[in-house]
Amino acid sequence: MKTLPWRVLLLCALGCGPTWPAAYQPYAPSDAEQQWDRAFALERAGETSAAAAAFDALCQQEPPYVRACYDRVRVSFSFEDLPTAHARAEAFVLQHPEHALAPSAVDWMLEGAHTSDERLALIARLQTLAGNVQGTDVWDSILYRIARLFAQLHDAEREREALLQIRALGRWHSQLYDDAMWRLITLAAEAGDSSAEEALLREFVATIETSWLIGSYHSRWHDHALQRLGDLLKRNGDARAAFRVYRQLGRWHTSRLRASGLLHAAEMAHQLQRRRTACRYLQVLLVEEPDSRLCAAAMTQREAFGCLAK
Structure with a gap:
């Protein structure tokens, strides 16, 4: 019995096999996505007002196309006055505090804050906004922006207060x-x-x-x-505690500071009168981090510690 050529069998398998589930069918953009594409094309063409109107229409529909709401905020900073644009950004954060673009809207609120008085006014506004969205995803973003504004005002204590809330x-x-x-x-x-x-x-x-099973953080x-x-x-x-910390850094194979950890671990081990341990760390540095600028120091220490003695 004659067998069919392998190419024929392959074509039959591809053409006669089971169809893909609907979830794997080519993705068709929704009407809202197609409208957004057209609005974005208007913006790229320089028709900012028309693009803003198109984004606004998408934002006003039910349910709103939230990406378009954000883009309406974004384009407002290019052709509207700052108070109006700021109000739009704040409204977006209040209405969509869990959206991934809410932190970006907060960043837009920082536009125009150049003087100390402007920064203080913005801080007060952001503090009120933070109180209204506390417990949502955007809250820590607002606190961090407040902290950065205090840093610009050289107010370390109030910057620290804002950062401590994020730490908590x-x-x-x-x-x-x-x-x-x-x-x-x-x-x-x-x-x-x-x-x-x-x-x-x-x-x-x-x-x-650090976990071999679920990965590292x-x-x-x-x-x-x-x-x-x-x-x-x-x-x-505290040489003993310092050694443990440097050793941890030296075991971090992907860190750019690994060589420094190995070198300092060797130094602390030598202070603790653990010459063999010190020599081992220096050897690891020279063998596994040969391109490090610290290799010269490692070779000097290896000689000073007597690692080359027979």
């Missing part, structure tokens, strides 16, 4: 927790309060999570926090 939410309830914590750490250092700085650093590095500040905590403990003369 915790990592699981605020996407700005890491940024708020790092700024609080910086403020404590600038104030010369080493006890507060150490406590904040310990709290922050405790949020590091690292913020962009975590390795800097380990380095900073290790340096603080080193200055305070």
